[in-house]
Amino acid sequence: MVGPLTGGYTIKTQVLGARRADTRSVWIATIAIPLLLLAPAFWNGYPLLQWDTGGYLARWYEGYLVPSRSTVFGIYLHLGEQASFWLNLGIQSLATLWILQLVLRVLDLARPVRLVAISLALIATTALPWLSSMLLTDIFAGLSVLALFVLVLHGARISALEKAALFVFTAFSAATHSATLAVLLGLCCVGWIARPWLRRQIPLAGLAQGSLTIVAGAVMLLAANFSLSGQLAWTPGGYGVPFGRMLQDGIVAQYLRDHCANEKLKLCPYRDQLPPTADDFLWGNSMFNALGRFQGLNDEMGFIVLHSLAAYPAWQAEAALAATADQLMHVATGEGTNGWIPHTYGIIERYIPAQLAPMRKAKQQQWQVDFTTINRFHVPVALASMLLVALLFGRGLWRRKRDDLTLLAGTVTLALLGNAVVCGVISGPHDRYGARMAWVATFVVLIAAARAFTGDDEVDDLLAP
Structure with a gap:
């Protein structure tokens, strides 16, 4: 027969054992996930490069502004040159882990095992590890949407330090690329429009803070442009x-x-x-x-x-709609990441010659990077995820649900649409623009699956404060 004291001792032992297991899981997640996010770069033997990488690298050295090349991101890359840019990749992988766990935490799904499972699914099925392994602004596009979601809608559930860090991160992300800034600005505008009907879900303070990240990003970009070029001017987009x-x-x-x-x-x-x-x-x-x-x-x-x-107003409108729809279908991983990127090679050779030897030894420079097989899986996963997240949002609207999952699905759906409009209409459809956002839709679908199929178990109840 088990007495009250024995039963209490058993429960306490279970709780302590569960806490130790959770601590181990936290450490495993903290170490393993960033390393797996950088698996493509480790396999390559060097950070992955892209057509546009050289234009950003050159900003520090050339001292003038060029169309669509953020000086903020150029300075960020320059800070990692002495470490062969592995410092940049470390920042990108840790930022990814931070944002993923932060979203799960504010949605009450923060168990380490869930973080590991969802992260592994993203690493295996989406462009996320390739984006975090690349010297390009694209990793910050999707992460900034999630960061803005947490900052605006769930600021009360995070610490003051986390809120400040999110603010700086979102502002920096906005400053790295005009399209990212435009998408974040669009989301904030929708927030202000919707707030009269969603006062409880969209706090005024959170929306104001989120909107100020756009202002801070613009100031950051202007300051960087002035410091490098002597011009207090916006990065030229040109026509x-x-x-x-x-x-x-x-x-x-x-x-x-x-x-x-x-x-x-x-x-x-x-x-x-x-x-x-x-x-x-x-x-x-x-x-x-x-x-x-x-x-x-x-x-x-x-x-x-x-x-x-x-x-030709009618023709322009028809072309814009077609470009938006086309961009939504362009989601393949790896566009512009191959062995033929002469401008980037030339910039590294001219300004960072110490990087030539390790760069030339990389598999990418040996033409061994091929995304054909990868995209046979990535593309259908991305397209299915985008459809499912839109359906999640539509289902929530139809049922007049205003829960956090519906709001997250809505945020991501609007971000995907805004990204397609901005990039498709202005630049023309490219896989790179779609892939950098599509993984966020997969993340939301995985969260919905966790909500649907994983309930709180006894250990969760025991560990609750």
């Missing part, structure tokens, strides 16, 4: 990016055919020779080079972009 998308849609060629008889434009002699894609025009061996690239053609591209919007 090249939207011009390229309109060229790809055939709008530029039509404008030139319709107006070259009355307007003297540098591109008029080439109106029947324009390349088929924006990438061919901007980065290939096209007439863009002969006409002075951005410096020589930016004013003319701006003129054509603005006047073609007025000349």
